[in-house]
Amino acid sequence: MSNTELEIVVDDPTAPEENSPAVVSTGVVDVVVSLLLLALALVLGWDNWRTGASWDSTGPQPGYFPFYLSVILGAASLYGLGAAFVSRREAAETFVTRAQLRRVMAVFVPTFLFCLATQYLGLYVASFLLIAGFMRLVGKIALWKSLLTAFIFTAVMFVTFDIAFDVIMPKGPLEAAFGY
Amino acid sequence: MEAFGLLLHGFAVLLTWKTLLLMMVGLVLGIFVGVLPGLGGPNGVAILLPLTFTMDPTSAIVMLSCIYWGALFGGAITSILFNIPGEAWSVATTFDGYPMAQQGRAAEALTAAFTSSFIGSLVAVLLITFLAPMISSFALKFGPPEFFAVYLLTFCSFVGLGREAKHKTVISMSLGLLLAGVGMDTVSGQLRMTFGSAELLRGINFLVAVIGLFGISEILLTMEERLALRGHAAGISLRVVLSVWKDLPKYWVTLLRSSVIGCWLGITPGGAIAASFMGYNLAKRFSKDQESFGKGRIEGVFAPETAAHASGTSALLPMLALGIPGSGTAAILLGGLMVWGLNPGPLLFVEHKDFVWGLIASMYLGNVVGLVLVLTTVPIFASILRVPFAAVAPMIVVSCAIGAYAIQNAMFDIWLMLGFGVVGYVFKKIGIPLAPFTLALVLGSRAEDAFRLSMIGSGGDMKVFWSNGLVGSITTLAIVLLFWPVIDRAFAGVARLLRPAKA
Numbered sequence: 001m002s003n004t005e006l007e008i009v010v011d012d013p014t015a016p017e018e019n020s021p022a023v024v025s026t027g028v029v030d031v032v033v034s035l036l037l038l039a040l041a042l043v044l045g046w047d048n049w050r051t052g053a054s055w056d057s058t059g060p061q062p063g064y065f066p067f068y069l070s071v072i073l074g075a076a077s078l079y080g081l082g083a084a085f086v087s088r089r090e091a092a093e094t095f096v097t098r099a100q101l102r103r104v105m106a107v108f109v110p111t112f113l114f115c116l117a118t119q120y121l122g123l124y125v126a127s128f129l130l131i132a133g134f135m136r137l138v139g140k141i142a143l144w145k146s147l148l149t150a151f152i153f154t155a156v157m158f159v160t161f162d163i164a165f166d167v168i169m170p171k172g173p174l175e176a177a178f179g180y
Numbered sequence: 181m182e183a184f185g186l187l188l189h190g191f192a193v194l195l196t197w198k199t200l201l202l203m204m205v206g207l208v209l210g211i212f213v214g215v216l217p218g219l220g221g222p223n224g225v226a227i228l229l230p231l232t233f234t235m236d237p238t239s240a241i242v243m244l245s246c247i248y249w250g251a252l253f254g255g256a257i258t259s260i261l262f263n264i265p266g267e268a269w270s271v272a273t274t275f276d277g278y279p280m281a282q283q284g285r286a287a288e289a290l291t292a293a294f295t296s297s298f299i300g301s302l303v304a305v306l307l308i309t310f311l312a313p314m315i316s317s318f319a320l321k322f323g324p325p326e327f328f329a330v331y332l333l334t335f336c337s338f339v340g341l342g343r344e345a346k347h348k349t350v351i352s353m354s355l356g357l358l359l360a361g362v363g364m365d366t367v368s369g370q371l372r373m374t375f376g377s378a379e380l381l382r383g384i385n386f387l388v389a390v391i392g393l394f395g396i397s398e399i400l401l402t403m404e405e406r407l408a409l410r411g412h413a414a415g416i417s418l419r420v421v422l423s424v425w426k427d428l429p430k431y432w433v434t435l436l437r438s439s440v441i442g443c444w445l446g447i448t449p450g451g452a453i454a455a456s457f458m459g460y461n462l463a464k465r466f467s468k469d470q471e472s473f474g475k476g477r478i479e480g481v482f483a484p485e486t487a488a489h490a491s492g493t494s495a496l497l498p499m500l501a502l503g504i505p506g507s508g509t510a511a512i513l514l515g516g517l518m519v520w521g522l523n524p525g526p527l528l529f530v531e532h533k534d535f536v537w538g539l540i541a542s543m544y545l546g547n548v549v550g551l552v553l554v555l556t557t558v559p560i561f562a563s564i565l566r567v568p569f570a571a572v573a574p575m576i577v578v579s580c581a582i583g584a585y586a587i588q589n590a591m592f593d594i595w596l597m598l599g600f601g602v603v604g605y606v607f608k609k610i611g612i613p614l615a616p617f618t619l620a621l622v623l624g625s626r627a628e629d630a631f632r633l634s635m636i637g638s639g640g641d642m643k644v645f646w647s648n649g650l651v652g653s654i655t656t657l658a659i660v661l662l663f664w665p666v667i668d669r670a671f672a673g674v675a676r677l678l679r680p681a682k683a
Contacts, residue, residue, distance in 0.1 A: 037355070
């Protein structure tokens with residue numbers, strides 16, 4: 001073998017634990033999603049009916065096309081609802097285990113907070129906070145590395161988008177203080 | 181050879197330092213995105229799309245398509261070295277690619293993968309070069325009924341030929357078409373499904389949805405299924421490359437077969453995944469030594485890679501010629517065209533010659549440059565996987581947010597992206613396919629316009645979709661495809677009845 005051959009092993013501290021209890025089964029999620037889609041179909045169908053889903057002198061009214069799509073969506077979700085009740089095998093499968101849900105939430109919650117922060121502090125400050133916070137708290141990476149990475153990435157993004165490519169991002173009080 | 185002359189002109193458009201530089205940047209970014217676990221072609225193109233908003237369309241499409249080629253090459257790296265397919269169509273590459281890496285033949289497998297991707301793409305680009313102008317000039321004669329029939333055909337073939345449960349494909353598609361209708365109605369100017377919200381007035385932007393559906397949801401999924409990565413690093417020496425290339429002619433049948441399968445399935449929507457598996461299975465079936473497949477046989481890398489790339493590339497043919505994307509990534513490129521103010525469809529070949537031929541020329545050049553680049557830089561890219569995911573994940577989230585915001589400068593879109601991220605996560609887990617949704621969302625308003633224009637033209641008579649031979653046969657074909665599973669079963673039933681009972 002050539003001597004360039006070496007193995008890369010990336011161990012992950014958050015590798016999935018075995019035997020984590022299921023939080024919810026696929027069957028339940030299937031039913032809930034079908035019900036939500038059915039509700040959406042009803043709401044959209046009603047709205048389009050109100051807009052006008054028939055024909056007038058100029059051809060189909062604006063609501064015509066989407067109204068019948070809502071009907072199709074509603075019918076398909078009803079079918080899905082029935083299918084979810086009938087199939088027992090799929091229903092018992094695990095949708096997500098508790099350990100998995102915790103990990104998903106470990107990304108989702110910071111992402112949500114990031115969106116919230118973007119609204120009030122501007123995108124770049126929020127991005128710095130997200131990267132530094134996520135690396136430090138979720139990844140357990142040394143604080144100085146986290147802060148440095150977050151700063152460099154945010155700075156590169158700022159230079160690339162706001163300065164080089166003229167794609168303007170939402171700004172907050174900090175950028176305002178620097179005159180941007 | 182008119183096409184040839186135009187192609188040369190396309191090369192002339194491309195050969196400026198600026199474009200070549202953009203090409204390299206696009207390829208490097210693409211390989212980077214392709215190597216990162218959980219990100220592949222469509223996500224990468226969607227996230228990096230905002231970079232191109234202020235460029236002129238030709239530079240933009242060159243950079244974007246290079247990101248796409250890069251992502252395709254990058255996907256092969258992770259499949260072979262780490263047994264992680266970057267995309268669904270790289271799955272077949274792992275069957276023999278990873279065993280080869282385990283046996284210490286990673287360099288050989290990678291060379292084979294890159295070379296065969298290159299060959300597959302090249303065949304598909306040749307097809308595009310000569311076929312696309314013909315199809316588009318033919319399609320110039322299309323009126324609204326013909327266009328609606330073609331859209332119908334696309335949608336129906338997804339439902340009829342898809343592998344997922346039919347009602348889930350229908351849900352995904354009708355939801356996409358509905359969301360495409362939110363906002364101002366293009367024909368009458370009336371508001372629809374906005375429920376008095378000023379934010380919904382703009383409508384639901386296709387790219388925002390894609391960034392959420394593919395980018396954010398992929399992060400959630402990757403985090404959920406986090407596994408320890410264990411793989412092989414490899415440098416590729418010139419000697420290995422040459423020895424693989426020397427053996428290449430021996431496999432010409434496999435390469436040709438896979439290219440043909442790939443091109444054919446790529447033009448029909450949603451075919452790349454099927455193409456890679458079919459390429460692999462046929463290579464296995466026609467092989468004299470079937471047992472050795474799956475244990476590190478180089479043909480097992482050649483066959484699926486050639487097919488996948490041929491189909492990934494030829495998926496751009498219907499997008500260019502008819503304005504109908506053949507794959508998720510093609511749909512995103514189509515979304516890009518609209519952002520840059522180009523109207524996809526047959527007129528593109530007439531009105532924007534520079535653009536179209538620049539794009540086609542960049543397919544040739546991008547693949548050549550990409551092949552060289554990827555062969556020389558594999559070790560660097562493979563080591564990206566050593567960067568902790570905790571550092572990569574938030575950066576991807578930030579890039580997604582930048583992408584979503586940049587499209588319409590709206591904070592609301594960032595929230596929408598987050599919402600679509602959750603929807604995408606749930607849909608993927610319960611098996612509702614996302615590709616029909618993407619396609620429906622990007623084609624929705626065009627399909628509706630075509631329908632309404634043909635209805636207005638005919639005075640509300642549905643017979644317009646059977647008014648002449650062309651539109652009639654497309655519509656009939658669409659309906660046949662929609663009910664294909666039923667028809668197929670009926671045929672099988674009849675055949676069983678007709679065949680005399682065997683002893």
